Amino acid sequence: EDQVTQSPEALRLQEGESSSLNCSYTVSGLRGLFWYRQDPGKGPEFLFTLYSAGEEKEKERLKATLTKKESFLHITAPKPEDSATYLCAVSAGSARQLTFGSGTQLTVLP
Amino acid sequence: GAGVSQTPSNKVTEKGKYVELRCDPISGHTALYWYRQSLGQGPEFLIYFQGTGAADDSGLPNDRFFAVRPEGSVSTLKIQRTERGDSAVYLCASSLRRGDTNNEQFFGPGTRLTVL
Numbered sequence: 001e002d003q004v005t006q007s008p009e010a011l012r013l014q015e016g017e018s019s020s021l022n023c024s025y026t027v028s029g030l031r032g033l034f035w036y037r038q039d040p041g042k043g044p045e046f047l048f049t050l051y052s053a054g055e056e057k058e059k060e061r062l063k064a065t066l067t068k069k070e071s072f073l074h075i076t077a078p079k080p081e082d083s084a085t086y087l088c089a090v091s092a093g094s095a096r097q098l099t100f101g102s103g104t105q106l107t108v109l110p
Numbered sequence: 111g112a113g114v115s116q117t118p119s120n121k122v123t124e125k126g127k128y129v130e131l132r133c134d135p136i137s138g139h140t141a142l143y144w145y146r147q148s149l150g151q152g153p154e155f156l157i158y159f160q161g162t163g164a165a166d167d168s169g170l171p172n173d174r175f176f177a178v179r180p181e182g183s184v185s186t187l188k189i190q191r192t193e194r195g196d197s198a199v200y201l202c203a204s205s206l207r208r209g210d211t212n213n214e215q216f217f218g219p220g221t222r223l224t225v226l
Contacts, residue, residue, distance in 0.1 A: 034215075096143075097143060
């Protein structure tokens, strides 16, 4: 059974204080690892897809990296508008659906 | 362009009633997914359509849940004899299936279902 574990569950940062969110996964035949951002009362918003170990992608203050066992979402000099829940998900084997972690709730204080 | 839309945004019903939740995917997306999200948890897969057919319904919790996509576009999730435990946010997502590639799924805003 595919498993995705995210840590920490919650993270509070001061504006400008860089940090990383972790997503560890156990799957059989990774097809892709996905990062989403979710604001309260809204659906998840797609951020990145990573397909193979060593791959990196960047978008504004966010950078996602992938190893064979985990992915990191690095947030550089965060701003209050980066506050949200960040979800990690995997697709594996022949399945097309995503298996999600429980998310990391990020709060960036001004 | 327009994203995934879901109606209603909120639905309050009584235990034992029947409900229908609607999803309009992004135009041209052939794959459509339903997920359910409880407070503090990530979305959990329910069912996946490729075109008109349900390609994988392994996530449906029991036979009270059913979904259709008769014309390969709009989908309806149907829940019979609702129970309080069905209360959650029901999310729909669509993706542009290209060959064997696993493509990004784009989510709608969700329908918040409350069963009293």
